[in-house]
Amino acid sequence: MLNYIHNIPTRLYFGKGQISHLTEVLEPFGKNVLLTYGGGSIRKTGLYDTVMALLKEGGFAVTELSGIAPNPRIESVYEGVRLCKEHHINVILAVGGGSTIDCSKAIAVGRYYEGDDLWQMICSSRPGRKALPLVDVLTIAATGSEFDPGGVITNLSTNEKLGAMLTYPAASICDPTYTFTVPKDQTAAGSADIMSHIIEGYFSRTPDSDLSDGIAETVLKSVMKNAPIAIREPDNYSARANLMADASVACSHIPEYGKQSTGWPCHAMEHELSAYYDITHGVGLAILTPRWMRYILQKDPSATERFVRFARNVMGLEGTDEAALAQAGIDALEAYFKSTGIPMTLSELKIGTEHFEEMAAHANRGGRLDHAYVPLTAEDLVKIYQACL
Numbered sequence: 001m002l003n004y005i006h007n008i009p010t011r012l013y014f015g016k017g018q019i020s021h022l023t024e025v026l027e028p029f030g031k032n033v034l035l036t037y038g039g040g041s042i043r044k045t046g047l048y049d050t051v052m053a054l055l056k057e058g059g060f061a062v063t064e065l066s067g068i069a070p071n072p073r074i075e076s077v078y079e080g081v082r083l084c085k086e087h088h089i090n091v092i093l094a095v096g097g098g099s100t101i102d103c104s105k106a107i108a109v110g111r112y113y114e115g116d117d118l119w120q121m122i123c124s125s126r127p128g129r130k131a132l133p134l135v136d137v138l139t140i141a142a143t144g145s146e147f148d149p150g151g152v153i154t155n156l157s158t159n160e161k162l163g164a165m166l167t168y169p170a171a172s173i174c175d176p177t178y179t180f181t182v183p184k185d186q187t188a189a190g191s192a193d194i195m196s197h198i199i200e201g202y203f204s205r206t207p208d209s210d211l212s213d214g215i216a217e218t219v220l221k222s223v224m225k226n227a228p229i230a231i232r233e234p235d236n237y238s239a240r241a242n243l244m245a246d247a248s249v250a251c252s253h254i255p256e257y258g259k260q261s262t263g264w265p266c267h268a269m270e271h272e273l274s275a276y277y278d279i280t281h282g283v284g285l286a287i288l289t290p291r292w293m294r295y296i297l298q299k300d301p302s303a304t305e306r307f308v309r310f311a312r313n314v315m316g317l318e319g320t321d322e323a324a325l326a327q328a329g330i331d332a333l334e335a336y337f338k339s340t341g342i343p344m345t346l347s348e349l350k351i352g353t354e355h356f357e358e359m360a361a362h363a364n365r366g367g368r369l370d371h372a373y374v375p376l377t378a379e380d381l382v383k384i385y386q387a388c389l
Contacts, residue, residue, distance in 0.1 A: 001258035004257045006257070008147065008148075010147055011025075011170065011171040012147060012171070012248065013171065013174065014175075014244070015175065015176070015241075016176065016177050016237070018175050022054050022055075023054055023058035023060075025135055025171045025173075026058070026060065026091055026093065029090050029135075030091055031059060032060070033061065033091055033093050034091075034093065034107070035055075035062050035063070035064045035093050036064075036065045036092060036093070036094045036095070036107070037095045037100055038066070038069070039066075039069075041096075041181070042096065042139065044181075045178070047095065047137070047178060051095055051137065055093075061087075065079060065083055065107075068096070068099055068100045070099050071278055072099045072100070072102055072106075072152070072153055073154055074118060074155045077118050077122075077153060078110075080104070080106075081107055081111055081113075090132070091132060091133045091134070093135050093136070094135070096136075096137075096138075097138070097139055097140035097143065099143075100136075101143070102151035102153065103151070103153065105131075105145070105149070105150075105166035106153055106164070107132075108131040108166070108167050109130075109166045109167055112132075119155055122155075122162050125162075125163070125164035125165045125166075131167035133170045137172075137178070138172060138173065138174045138244070139179060140182050140190055141176075141179055141240070141244040141246065141247040142194060143247070143281075144197060144247045144252060145251070146247075146248060147169075147248040147249075147251065148251050148252055148253070149165050150165060150251070151163070152164075154275060154278075155275075156278070160275050161271040161275035162271070163267070174244050174248065176244045177237065177240070179240045180240065184341060185342075186280075187227065187234075188231060188282070188340035188341050188342050189282030190247070190282055191223050191243060191282070192283070192285050192286040192340075193282035194219070194247045195223050196266055196267065196282075196285040198219050198255055200267060201216065201255055201256035201264075202216045202220075202306075203296075203303075203310075204261075204373055209258035209259045211257065212254070212256060213309075216255040217314050219255065220314045222246050223243065225242075226238075226240075226243050226246075227243060227340060228340065231340060231341070261371070262371070263369045263371060263372045265369050265372050265373075266285055266288045266292050267285070268363040268364070269284075269292070269359070269360075269384065269385070270288055272359035272360075272363050273346075273351070273359070277349065279349055279351075283342055283343060289333070290331075290337070292384050293307070293333070294327075295383065296374035296376070297326060297327070297330070301323075303373065304326050307325075307327075308325050310326075311329025312329075314329070315328075345388060345389060346385070351389075356386065357382060359385065360378040360379070360382045369381075
């Protein structure tokens, strides 16, 4: 088990009705608020009206930035920074899912960035930069951005989607009832994203971090239990609450405490798919993950032991033939993703082979995956993409 540092400064308000804390959370930061949100779903559900009423009651001056895309664009970051400077914003309030929160993190850091090239700010990711305070009201269980410092921003002009270390939210309000209206396909995709955050760290060469492995396995089983319920019964509070809690923990680095880092190969590959084709992140991860698993197991049979543990402890399978059990665990995971309605091939998304080589090269830039659970080259990544067709 390796050394690690625990530092999650975000105060999390979890449960029904926690929006009542909004004004007391915002008050210490100042009265000028930048309200950020996406395509308008918060207006349809009434959450926008709830938030605006609370802000008005608290005497806050509100500037709005709407239309943040599911794969948030660098253009929205530029506009947000402009608004922050023009209106002397004291605090950002992000109402939405991970994309809105990610974009808001970039805006928060961009407000004080010394330079005009905000894409370079994303490329030169480093923690601890000066940022505006950020508070969020979460509306979907998926990315875990409410409880971590990372953010992923897309630059369609360069076909790049990059993750950066930006800033932690000061506080996150996580009310599972706000996820009741999330459509079935988004619930499935978000759940796949949660699982991928766990799987990326679970398949590590550190074999003795018992706490981390136990947390990881529990989160995976919780998602597979509760996501189908939430898909069938959208207003099932227990299912939605468990998924929301799972999402926060999954990307908090807690399930990777004491473990060797892996480079997150499936995320590296999926960011390329989203950058070129603007697909749903969780869908891309669900397609890639079983193919990546099969590929690395074939490339390095020493990975069998970890896959056997996954098959037994996560997928609930039994058997004495370890090679067969490892494969069965992967098959069971793929069958689970398919059962939630996620398309399981790139062909279904109208994606062909035309960009595989440049995508693979960029995904492995700087030898990012040299120290993955099973090290991968750009040539390996091309083969994994091809297996996803």
